[in-house]
Amino acid sequence: MSREPAQEHHLENGLTLLTREVRVAPIISFWVWYRVGSRNELPGVTGVSHWAEHMLFKGTARFPKGETDKQVALHGGTRNGFTWLDYTAYYETLPSEHARLAVEIEADRMAKATFDVEEVASERGVIISEREGNENHPGFYLGEEVTAAAFKAHPYGQPVVGYKSDLLTISRDDLWTHYQRYYAPNNAVAVAVGDFDTAEMVKLVQDEFGTIDRRPAPADVRAVEPKQEGERRVVVRRPGPVPQMTIAYHVPEATHPDTLPLWILGSVLSAGRSSRLYKALVIGGLASSAGAGGAMTRDPYLFRISATVRPDVAPERVESAALAEVERVIEEGVPETELAKVRRQLRAGHVFSTEGVSSQARYLGQYELAGTWRRFETYLDELDKVTAADVVRVCATYLTPENRTVGWFLPSPEGHRPDAGVRGRTPLMSITPPLAPTGAPVGAPQ
Amino acid sequence: MTESVYRPAAGVAVTSGARTRARLEIQRATLANGMVVLGSENHTHSSVVLRLALPAGAVLDAPERAGLATLTASGLTRGTQRRTFAEINETVDGAGMSLSANAGRHLAGVSMRSLAEDVDLAIELLADVTRRPVFPQPEIEQLRAQVLTGLRQADDDTGAVADRHFRERIYSEGHPYRRRVHGYQETVAELGEPDLVAFHAARYGPRGAFCVVVGDVDFESMVAKLEDALGDWHGEAGAGNPVPEAPAPEPGQEDVVVAGKTQSDLVLGRPAIRRSDPDYYALRMANLIFGRIGMMGRLGETVREAQGLAYSVYSELDANVGAGPWAVRAGVNPANVDAALAGIREELHRLRDGGVTAAELERGQRFSTGTLVLQLETNDGVAGVVQDIEFFNLGLDYISRYPATINRLTLDEVNGAAARHLPRFEDTVRVVAGPQRSL
Numbered sequence: 001m002s003r004e005p006a007q008e009h010h011l012e013n014g015l016t017l018l019t020r021e022v023r024v025a026p027i028i029s030f031w032v033w034y035r036v037g038s039r040n041e042l043p044g045v046t047g048v049s050h051w052a053e054h055m056l057f058k059g060t061a062r063f064p065k066g067e068t069d070k071q072v073a074l075h076g077g078t079r080n081g082f083t084w085l086d087y088t089a090y091y092e093t094l095p096s097e098h099a100r101l102a103v104e105i106e107a108d109r110m111a112k113a114t115f116d117v118e119e120v121a122s123e124r125g126v127i128i129s130e131r132e133g134n135e136n137h138p139g140f141y142l143g144e145e146v147t148a149a150a151f152k153a154h155p156y157g158q159p160v161v162g163y164k165s166d167l168l169t170i171s172r173d174d175l176w177t178h179y180q181r182y183y184a185p186n187n188a189v190a191v192a193v194g195d196f197d198t199a200e201m202v203k204l205v206q207d208e209f210g211t212i213d214r215r216p217a218p219a220d221v222r223a224v225e226p227k228q229e230g231e232r233r234v235v236v237r238r239p240g241p242v243p244q245m246t247i248a249y250h251v252p253e254a255t256h257p258d259t260l261p262l263w264i265l266g267s268v269l270s271a272g273r274s275s276r277l278y279k280a281l282v283i284g285g286l287a288s289s290a291g292a293g294g295a296m297t298r299d300p301y302l303f304r305i306s307a308t309v310r311p312d313v314a315p316e317r318v319e320s321a322a323l324a325e326v327e328r329v330i331e332e333g334v335p336e337t338e339l340a341k342v343r344r345q346l347r348a349g350h351v352f353s354t355e356g357v358s359s360q361a362r363y364l365g366q367y368e369l370a371g372t373w374r375r376f377e378t379y380l381d382e383l384d385k386v387t388a389a390d391v392v393r394v395c396a397t398y399l400t401p402e403n404r405t406v407g408w409f410l411p412s413p414e415g416h417r418p419d420a421g422v423r424g425r426t427p428l429m430s431i432t433p434p435l436a437p438t439g440a441p442v443g444a445p446q
Numbered sequence: 447m448t449e450s451v452y453r454p455a456a457g458v459a460v461t462s463g464a465r466t467r468a469r470l471e472i473q474r475a476t477l478a479n480g481m482v483v484l485g486s487e488n489h490t491h492s493s494v495v496l497r498l499a500l501p502a503g504a505v506l507d508a509p510e511r512a513g514l515a516t517l518t519a520s521g522l523t524r525g526t527q528r529r530t531f532a533e534i535n536e537t538v539d540g541a542g543m544s545l546s547a548n549a550g551r552h553l554a555g556v557s558m559r560s561l562a563e564d565v566d567l568a569i570e571l572l573a574d575v576t577r578r579p580v581f582p583q584p585e586i587e588q589l590r591a592q593v594l595t596g597l598r599q600a601d602d603d604t605g606a607v608a609d610r611h612f613r614e615r616i617y618s619e620g621h622p623y624r625r626r627v628h629g630y631q632e633t634v635a636e637l638g639e640p641d642l643v644a645f646h647a648a649r650y651g652p653r654g655a656f657c658v659v660v661g662d663v664d665f666e667s668m669v670a671k672l673e674d675a676l677g678d679w680h681g682e683a684g685a686g687n688p689v690p691e692a693p694a695p696e697p698g699q700e701d702v703v704v705a706g707k708t709q710s711d712l713v714l715g716r717p718a719i720r721r722s723d724p725d726y727y728a729l730r731m732a733n734l735i736f737g738r739i740g741m742m743g744r745l746g747e748t749v750r751e752a753q754g755l756a757y758s759v760y761s762e763l764d765a766n767v768g769a770g771p772w773a774v775r776a777g778v779n780p781a782n783v784d785a786a787l788a789g790i791r792e793e794l795h796r797l798r799d800g801g802v803t804a805a806e807l808e809r810g811q812r813f814s815t816g817t818l819v820l821q822l823e824t825n826d827g828v829a830g831v832v833q834d835i836e837f838f839n840l841g842l843d844y845i846s847r848y849p850a851t852i853n854r855l856t857l858d859e860v861n862g863a864a865a866r867h868l869p870r871f872e873d874t875v876r877v878v879a880g881p882q883r884s885l
Contacts, residue, residue, distance in 0.1 A: 024823075027819060027820060057741065065751075066740070066741070066747065069739070069740030069741050070740060072740070073740050074809045074812050075812065075816060076812055076814075076816005076817055076818075076819065076820070078817065078820060094816065094820075095816055095819060121754070122752070122753075123754060124754065125753075125755055125782075126755075126756065129755065129758075129777060129779060130757035130758075132708040132779060133777045135708040136604050136707050136709050136711075136777075136880075138602075239705040241599045241601065241602035242598060242599060271539065272538065273531075273534075273535035273539070274532070274539040274540075275539070278535075282592065283588060285588055288595035288596060308595065310591055310595050311594075344540065344541065345539060347542060348541070348543070348560070349542065351491060351492060351493050352493055352544075352559055354491075355491050355823065356824050412706075
């Protein structure tokens, strides 16, 4: 279905603004994306990007604490913020007659936050609670260990939420310095999608953001992950219900030409119940779920294959079956009919996932932060140009034994099931389960 | 509480006019066999959402067979008289569609999403899996093993464990809301394909069933196609069971230890009201203000923002055919459980004793009417509202009446409903699931 093209605008202070008019419903979604995430964090302050995001809901002189929530609710909207490897983003989606409110909130957030010492202390408990909630899920430990093992030089190996030891010690000044360094118009991308007139929206953004000063460009992340020279293995042994597996392969950054063939490979392996891993692992009676795919990142990241193992199945059978499917792609190729099916899945998925203005704004922002928003407009056509040979080639190039980190969550003897182990193999890295949680309330006024 | 008012600056209009009132044209038709079809056309995206819902949900499960309704629903897509499981999967994926079958507490159903150009195939498939499933033994065996793995994970999940114990304390033996919708490891392990065949024969039929079609299609032609696919479906199966009253439970607190956990999940509450209760909108408004709007309402302001104890703390009101629970849920460090409970207690009593303020009510009203516009933006969102309209008999003009329904709520009504239906802290049931706590 045809739609208005997106447009790119630039303010003098370096702010990039992407707009797209969508006059379907009287709604607008307004986002600001900052080019900062766990990728920019140094050891000792992991989690600082995410914590700073929390602090940016603590109010300013213009919108005292709680006021933005009240105003957005009062005008029938929703809002949120989130942090990931490459970015920290904030948005409001609300009736379009209140577009100005969203722009005002975000302009204020960029320049006027105060990072009150007591609010930092109180939020420490909330942040640690967020991490501890994650820790209740076995898959969180596995993800953290696999990612850490896969990267030895690049900060992508660090958890976005941060290590608990860092969350116990990060100071107000760490957070403030982070804010001063990265929250600048020249380090941000604003995205507006919905029911507005583009010229008026540009003027509004100019009025609200135009007075914010440019800052020195943050130092670039220079770390480059060296080529992996052999399989790495990690095992997490903790109480838990069932074994879980993740195999992670290093793959290139989003702008690399091999990214689209890798997306198609992910779909060949795991999109729908006719996909190869679903058939081999789930219908094959080995796993209750299986997935595969990469992410869209600025620097080279990971393509993962994962599965939740049925309790009556030896874990090594799942690993062999998953790796056999990778080999089968390389040895037997991908038939044209299968490729056509996957293209159609991706095309339909694109239609389904762009129904709402929030979703369209999110995609534009994600693509821009990983390279260029224009890719979002063109990738369906690019997908049509990917050949079966491309898919086989990227599979053979990246999904190799030397390039993989295999991780297992194995329920410990203390859990529901005796250690099933990955017998006959000695893990290169073993993980000592974390000590019991610290009992003392952290930073919380009692 | 200080209330400052946001005033848009004059002279800048970034809008094509104030027209945020939600509108939705819903059409309704009846097939020859009595099945109802509801639809809403939306030609802005070339996609369609199709749902078939019928009264074959988990409330029908006998306690010792909990999980049968959901296993039967999931089993619909595992093979029919016309297609094997593999053929269904190839058909769905080949068209880039999605197909899922599930049962909730009252309704079971099949949901599909497709491109508009594939809607004929989607309707035929929808009818096929609903009417002609064969529940083949190997596929059902594999499905059951998948479900059992999920249930094993649920028994290790502090939130799910807390909810299980909570329901077992707030509903008496035999009450259908006592049971987990997906059942339990011990009940599902005993279910086999003959059980699914029998449940389908007894409970799947046109009586009480309805279809919802939303998207880039013409309603009249959809009705004709559904008539072809489903109009000759007959049978006496169907119609649900009434849900008994839920008397106030014995209050108290229970601690459940789950090995290897860092955080405790707590749930606090008791059964509240039915969806048909005249106090529904007033109580829902009180609950929004108490534990939902913005950063999780007043609860969030206290337990998260002031106390710094929890990332997640919120309240929910599940007003259904019967009185579902009103509950507060939170995840906190085991050392902070008592402090969090104290914060919740204070807020609950402040609400019951002092009520909400006029400013909070106004914000709640504008939030409720405004977010409805947001919900109606997607076909899925519309389908959800239309399904509720039919199931709860809200009337086809529900959307257009909704702002008035919300805006006429008075402070007295909202505060009265909170005082009548929300328990004193001492009258609640509280369950804490997580690491061993020193008590």
